[in-house]
Amino acid sequence: MSDKKPIVTARYDVICHRTTVMDLVVSPFRAKILDSGINRMHGLFKFEVTTNDLELVERTLTNSPEVISFHQTECSGNLAVPTVHLNGTSKADLESQYLTALEMINAAYGVVRLAYPNQRDYYVHPDGDAAFALAKKQHIERLEKLAEMSGEFEKILSKIQEQ
Numbered sequence: 562m563s564d565k566k567p568i569v570t571a572r573y574d575v576i577c578h579r580t581t582v583m584d585l586v587v588s589p590f591r592a593k594i595l596d597s598g599i600n601r602m603h604g605l606f607k608f609e610v611t612t613n614d615l616e617l618v619e620r621t622l623t624n625s626p627e628v629i630s631f632h633q634t635e636c637s638g639n640l641a642v643p644t645v646h647l648n649g650t651s652k653a654d655l656e657s658q659y660l661t662a663l664e665m666i667n668a669a670y671g672v673v674r675l676a677y678p679n680q681r682d683y684y685v686h687p688d689g690d691a692a693f694a695l696a697k698k699q700h701i702e703r704l705e706k707l708a709e710m711s712g713e714f715e716k717i718l719s720k721i722q723e724q
Contacts, residue, residue, distance in 0.1 A: 575622060575631040640713060642720040652724065659718040666714060670707040676700070 622631045645652045678700055683693035 576629045640716055640720075642717050645721065645724040652721065655721050656718065659714055659721060663711060663714040663718060666707055666711045670704065670711065673700075673703055673707060 622628050643650065643655055645655065650658075678693060678696035680693050683689070683696060686692040688695075
């Protein structure tokens with residue numbers, strides 16, 4: 562068994578002072594710039610990096626005084642995708658299954674979104690504003706989980722369709 566880490570593609574949004582992300586990430590890690598924008602104060606960069614050491618990229622961004630904030634928006638390389646072959650589930654069935662799952666997750670997202678906490682339901686709570694703040698935070702976390710699942714199913718479905 563190999564101890565080699567798989568090659569991973571990660572996408573980041575980085576907000577930094579007027580420095581260029583080239584010096585931080587693009588040159589050392591051979592990152593590909595996907596989008597950028599610079600205003601008078603800050604730069605926003607979306608880039609993709611393929612490396613065996615994502616921890617080093619994260620550490621570089623964390624330790625740079627030029628970086629105001631960064632967020633990993635996507636990471637591939639860790640999703641198991643079914644392989645279409647004669648002895649397995651047919652491509653049409655796999656596509657149907659994953660498409661149905663994706664549609665149901667997206668429908669659940671829409672329904673959960675409607676259940677946003679209402680402050681009137683929390684003001685009589687013993688913890689008052691803290692309870693409402695926690696409810697909002699937890700609600701957003703649930704939506705983020707559904708959005709993440711939706712993204713994963715979308716990627717898997719896309720990879721199945723490419724086969």
